[in-house]
Structure formats: C-alpha cells, structure tokens
Amino acid sequence: MKTLSKISLGIVALLGSGAAAAECGDIQIAEWNWASGELMANVDKVILEAGYSCNVELIPGATTTTFASMNEKGQPDIAGELWINAVREPLDKALDEGTLHSANSGPITGLGEGWWIPPATAAKHPELTTVLEVLEHPELFPDVEDPSKGAFIGCPAGWGCQLANANLFRAFDMEAKGWKLVDPGSAAGLDGSMTKAVEREQNWFGYYWSPTAMIGKHQMVKLDFGVPFAGAENWDGCIALAEQDCEDPQPSAWTESEVHTVVTDKFKGSAGPDVMDYLGKRVFPGQIMNDMLVYMGDNQAAGEDAAIEFLLNHGDVWESWVSAEVAEKVKAELN
16 A cells, blocks of 8 residues: 555656646645544645645644634645534634635535434334434433433533533433433543444444544444424523533534535635635545544554545545546556
8 A cells, every 4th residue: 555655755756846836836734633634634635736736734733723823824724624613703703804715614424413322223123213212212221330220321521512411411301201321431431332332232322423433333323313403592502511501401403513624815815726626526425434434443544544545445436526637647646
C-alpha cells in the first residue's frame, strides 16, 4: 500500500519546478483529532494535490480552536468536518459577514447522536422501532444490578451528553416506567457494555453517536424517538443544561447534528471554481464512513493510509466528486 508521503513525493516529481502548483497554491487543511475528520482531511490532501495541483499542508485541528483561528487569522483554509453546534453563533456571524463560507452543508450522511439498540434486538423485536415503544418494555433490557428495572446506558459523568440524557430520562418519565439511568463510568465502559451485549446477542439500549467505529462494527440500529424535536428553547434552554437548571424538560427527539465543510474567504477567492465544486460534491455515505472507521481501528491505520484504502476501494463514491480528468490523475498516483 502506498503511503501518503510516497504519493506526495510522486506529486512533487510530477510538478517539477512547482509552477503547476500555482494554479491552486498553498493550502492548509485542519486534520481533526478524531478518526473521521482525520480520514477526510487526508482524502482531501490526496485529491487536491494529485487532481488539482495544490500544495497541501495538514495542521492539527480541533473544533473550537480551529474555528477561532480561521475566524480571526484566516488559517487554516479548510475545515472539512466542522461540527457547528459548538460554534453556531459566531459561525453564523462569520458567514453573514462573508469572512467564512460553507462549502458543503453535509459532507457525511447519516451522522448524529441518539439512542440505539443492537441489530439482534431489532430483529427479535421488529415492533421496537421508536424510543416510545422501547420505553414500554423495560423487562427486555434488565439492569445487571437490579433486573426488576430496565437499564438505559447514558454518558459517562463529565461528558456534555450526560446532561442531555439525564434530562431526557426525566422528560420521558422513564423512572416511573421502570427504567434506571446507568452511568457507564468511562468511554471504555460505554463501548464495553455495547460490545458485550452485541457479542452475546443480548438486548442493549443506550446513547451513542455516528460516524464511529462502534456503530459501524456492530451495525447498531438508531431509533426514531417517536416524538418530534421540541424546539431549540426546550433543548438549549433546558435539555442541554444541568438538571437544576432544567425544571421542566419536555420529551424531544435529539437535536440535529450539523456538520459543514467551512473555508475562508481568501481561499474561496483563490482556489477556483473547480476546487470549490469538488468540496461541494464531496459527501461520504455514512455506512462507508463507519466501515472505514472500523478499518482504521482494526488495522491501527492512520489517516494517510486510510485515505489510500478509501480511494483504492471506493472509486464509485469519490469519482463522482470530480471530473473524469481529475479522477484519472488521482488514480494514476494510486497505481
């Protein structure tokens, strides 16, 4: 398997004096500190260098710090997987002022947070298609310490999602319906409880998010809540707060998770329409992204190797993002 460094060397040789790189120029891309964002950044690097003669530098990225740097300093040029809920207000302001631009409002499909059950549970109980239906059957999900109650696996203490799960637990009156809110203790505890249940074909009901290797590996089934989203005032003004600050939580579907590919105004002006068109079309199907995260976990693969694996095996996906000419240039570097 070619590594990204080898591909980069090949591109340098191809460009010779580097004059061709002037067509696109030097670009900084945030390489996120989570697997899907790491993969996406490296896929962008390969395609932009091989296909559009860009000179790409990957720099460490994290949601709030990357956004602040782009907003205040104009660098990096591209934030490929920016989860905007954490920076919504300042991002909206930057978009309105034209200092930043959304190049893609949905670079991954099927993403988001919510409540899940294993595929074996869904197969055994096809009637359990919504959270409301699951809540009527705590006996199917017995708690280890108190089998008379159903176990709902929430988030570890200290995670932001712990507050939302605790308040939704109250909103749906789950204690009165025979449920217990279980703190898994840690990320490993949360993952372990899910894995143990799936491997033993036992029922499991709890919180998780996608895209993640866990959802991809276990093919977990995300439940519709059976109720609509109850509005931002209920969510932001109650569900997302500490319990003492949320007196009357209302039942609600999970708030929508929004991810954008965001670029700076300078980059949009200099990159050219072809590069912007690529970023706009670059959408990873959720199932394929989850599969790639499983590959990264199983093989301890870094983003650069995972990018090559994706490009070699999913041409049916990425070739639709670019012109036939660009696709041939990228494939030539992969061979």
